[in-house]
Amino acid sequence: MEFQLTESQRALQDAARKYAREVVRPKAAHYDETSEFPRDLLSTAFELGLLNMAIPSEYGGGGLSHLEQVIVCEELAWGCAGVATSIIANDLANLPIILHGTEDQKKRLLSEFGQKLKFSSFCLTEPSAGSDVAAMSTTARREGDEYVLNGTKCFITNGGYADQFTVFATLDKGKKHKGITCFVVEGRPAGVTTGKHENKMGQRASNTVTVNFDEVRVPVANRIGEEGEGFKVAMATLDNSRPLTASLSVGIARAALEYSLEYSAQRQTFGKPIREHQGVQFMLADMGMNTHAARLLTWESAWVLDEGQRNTLQSSYAKCFAADMAMKVATDAVQVYGGYGYMKDYPVEKLMRDAKLIQVYEGTSQVQRLVIAKELFR
Template structure:
């Protein structure tokens, strides 16, 4: 691997960093308090090309590499993880189409997102099927040239604002994962409804809702892949998205470390800055080492995608380690701030709350360990 960034990559990273500092950081606290959808910030990011970054050039995208997208996501997450999650949610929702769709489907269902600011949502998790994806209960019944979808989806990012939904449903419950099939629901057809915005612990600027599908009719032309290929498409999508989720964690942790370092230099106890105490120095040193390791794991997972390699093992390493590292770094940052770290007046409290979600969504840290063990044991 070449660890030297090209001039173009440096410029891209710096653009994202400037955007995060100037457009996200000043408003992050306000959106965290209100839970409002940060549409003005997202619109500015779209105009700068900080959304839909890896869409192929032929579909109107920038055609950036996964590695380059990872560089951007770290910078955005250091600004605000909630806003960042809403900005990259399209990538997750459109990936199944890019992975399993036909040329016609990509042109019709993906390209429009590079032309105007629109939101798509990814619908896999259900009230009774989170980590156990194969247990999903949403059904799809063929009816002539359509499928009729019924069921519920949970924790749908941007679901209250999206006008396109990638939904996984089963055409045969008895078949388990072999019955799972992928569909794209366009617009908000009759029978599709979204619930209230969830009042979450962290990443509160990210819109999160439940979806209900009651006899929603979807054209056969909007089925992605063949019947029963949904499991494979979903797992391929998560392999692609894990490096980004890992970089979200790295960005959150880096911001917490930066705040901790600045505070340790200013805060005085016993007549000297607490940064002069070895106990504080060791905490900061561990933060830096573990974040650096998490970043490199994420880089490798993204680089494997760019090389066309299967990255299941390394992407699970990256997501698990980065998520747990971010939580540890943020916990230590709160500790360095002491009582002030527990106050909403100071930034590390929000980062602490934002970090927790990375250990849960897109495969919990425990699920990542299961994936890692499975990959190793099967050789």
């Protein structure tokens, strides 16, 4: 067991940190305020090889290990969690193809992402089917060599700009999770429409929309896995993506800690910097301790995948702990700043808003605890 990064991993970390510091952070407040899609930042990320990290190199992607992906993602989230979410959305959407696609599907559906700036969206959540995936209403029916999709997906990241969608639909609602199947919709064929960009509390730099599928035709060749295997595909995808989501939390918390350390050294009360007051020191100590603990959980959950093992328990530990930790650390950062922390002129209120979303998406903190309990019962 080693905790030292390799030389190549440190170089990757440095490159991602430089991008976050020099490219993302100077514009983070602007995109948070305007809620515009940060295409220029994503274009730069693509040029630097920070987009499509999970796609194997033989298909034109970064081919990074899971540990390397979370190292990069922490740096991106340290710069801006909304921008980081926009960057890793492609990895989430393409994971079903990477994990369960045929060789032909991987060549057809992944290779173009390495050639040009292109966005893909993961379409699982519905207005009435979030945590309860088996209750989904989006349907698929077989007609010859095609499937026809009908339904609505909500809270879809990059959905307003995507020209490829990984969609989960049911062939038979009566079968619940056993009826779900995964499909890839290429381009924006007739019947694919998107709603307005959601006016979110945090992570406002990421595009979030509703995507509607009305009699959308998909060739059988774009079915990922067999009929009825969609639930298994989705769960395997989330096992793989949870370390990335956890690393977003670590990046937010690290930023909150660093800002708090800096401010507490400058702000004075009762004749001395506030960091010399024991009450503030306890807060800073907890922030540092829990950020580090979350990072180690996250790295372990990625390492388990790199070892070729199932990581459901470890990734749920990491995602749940890190999400709750980031919310607490960001809230404490606002407290360290006092009244100024509540103002948009200072950076920590944004971190608090950004952190909240991670307790909700890709499995709420409550659902993670259900998964953890189920794994412990095994």
